[in-house]
Amino acid sequence: GAVVSQHPSWVICKxxxxxxxxxxxxxxxxxxxxxxxxxxxxxxxxxxxxNEGSKATYEQGVEKDKFLINHASLTLSTxxxxxxxxxxxxxxxxxxxxxxxxxKLFFGSGTQLSVL
Amino acid sequence: xxxxxxxPGPLSVPEGAIVSxxxxxxxxxxQYFMWYRQYSRKGPELLMYTYSSGNKEDGRFTAxxxxxxxxxxxxxxxxxxxxxxxxxxxxxxxxxxxGRLYFGRGTQLTVWP
Numbered sequence: 001g002a003v004v005s006q007h008p009s010w011v012i013c014k015x016x017x018x019x020x021x022x023x024x025x026x027x028x029x030x031x032x033x034x035x036x037x038x039x040x041x042x043x044x045x046x047x048x049x050x051n052e053g054s055k056a057t058y059e060q061g062v063e064k065d066k067f068l069i070n071h072a073s074l075t076l077s078t079x080x081x082x083x084x085x086x087x088x089x090x091x092x093x094x095x096x097x098x099x100x101x102x103x104k105l106f107f108g109s110g111t112q113l114s115v116l
Numbered sequence: 117x118x119x120x121x122x123x124p125g126p127l128s129v130p131e132g133a134i135v136s137x138x139x140x141x142x143x144x145x146x147q148y149f150m151w152y153r154q155y156s157r158k159g160p161e162l163l164m165y166t167y168s169s170g171n172k173e174d175g176r177f178t179a180x181x182x183x184x185x186x187x188x189x190x191x192x193x194x195x196x197x198x199x200x201x202x203x204x205x206x207x208x209x210x211x212x213x214x215g216r217l218y219f220g221r222g223t224q225l226t227v228w229p
Contacts, residue, residue, distance in 0.1 A: 042221055046217075101210075
């Protein structure tokens with residue numbers, strides 16, 4: 001069964017508004033979670049590594065002030081897309097590891113963001 | 117050159133066919149190799165996880181790794197319409213710890229009845 005829950009599954013918003021996406025680890029604690037973005041027919045691109053109790057580590061080219069990550073507890077990380085624009089429309093996916101290793105890394109079901 | 121190359125397809129086969137999916141990579145530090153299945157508008161689901169070179173079999177799925185050629189494959193035997201999805205290869209230089217995964221762009225597979 002699903003071990004990583006992501007919400008919402010899809011969201012439509014107006015340009016200039018902010019959107020929050022939640023990623024929860026179910027029945028396990030995750031000190032580290034990952035956030036990816038995927039454009040149609042493209043690969044998953046790592047955006048940032050979310051660490052519980054500390055600042056996220058962003059990949060080169062990802063604006064940290066635009067994509068705010070908060071990992072306030074061992075089971076919840078949130079990604080907020082601030083002042084969203086149409087070019088931010090994409091599929092966002094989080095992942096977390098049950099064992100703290102790559103071998104047991106599971107992904108959420110993803111969030112399709114459409115910015116009008 | 118991208119770190120991981122994967123032909124996006126699409127690949128269309130009849131039910132019962134053997135499917136071969138492949139990826140190449142450039143980073144010789146990669147030691148851990150994964151195959152994920154992704155249905156449309158869903159998160160990836162781990163199918164196979166292998167370490168270093170060799171074969172690993174799980175039911176109808178066989179993963180092969182050839183580190184000398186920097187080439188990995190996933191074979192699906194007796195393919196079913198339910199296997200229709202996008203298959204992503206991924207790899208890392210870490211397995212016993214947590215680290216970044218490098219993904220191919222995925223191969224779209226359709227198995228028709």
